Amino acid sequence: MTTKTIQTAVLARLVEQTSRAIHSRGHSHGLFPAQWTALRYFAGADPSLCSSSALAAYQGMAFGPVSRTVRTLIAKGLVRKVGVATPGRFELVALTQTGRALLASDPMTEVVEAIEGLSAPDRHSLAVALEAIVFRLQDADGDDGLTPEA
Numbered sequence: 845m846t847t848k849t850i851q852t853a854v855l856a857r858l859v860e861q862t863s864r865a866i867h868s869r870g871h872s873h874g875l876f877p878a879q880w881t882a883l884r885y886f887a888g889a890d891p892s893l894c895s896s897s898a899l900a901a902y903q904g905m906a907f908g909p910v911s912r913t914v915r916t917l918i919a920k921g922l923v924r925k926v927g928v929a930t931p932g933r934f935e936l937v938a939l940t941q942t943g944r945a946l947l948a949s950d951p952m953t954e955v956v957e958a959i960e961g962l963s964a965p966d967r968h969s970l971a972v973a974l975e976a977i978v979f980r981l982q983d984a985d986g987d988d989g990l991t992p993e994a
Contacts (some may be wrong), residue, residue: 869951
């Protein structure tokens with residue numbers, strides 16, 4: 845095994861450890877990681893894209909599991925139905941005050957703070973590297989997933 849291969853394998857394990865640490869923090873305040881992801885999405889998305897189908901497209905996931913997540917958030921009083929995008933189409937949702945208040949305790953804040961502690965060049969390098977990894981994995985799955993920002 846070459847030094848480059850060993851270093852690459854070590855980096856892959858670090859990415860995995862980071863992913864697991866982030867995922868485990870997502871089990872807080874009575875929510876699961878997917879529910880936190882949905883809350884974050886609805887907090888930042890254009891109101892016309894606040895639906896189960898848009899969230900599923902954003903995450904590159906099947907509609908069924910995402911729809912169940914949104915129904916659970918509605919049942920918990922964290923999001924509410926606000927209308928229908930077009931007749932016969934998907935329902936739009938919005939965060940409730942309770943949902944917005946809960947986001948103040950978002951476990952992702954720790955990750956944000958860790959990244960903010962990096963130098964600007966290191967943040968840029970991290971962004972480029974992670975984007976390349978995500979797009980490579982999505983291509984391997986044949987998934988469109990995230991769309992890069994302009």
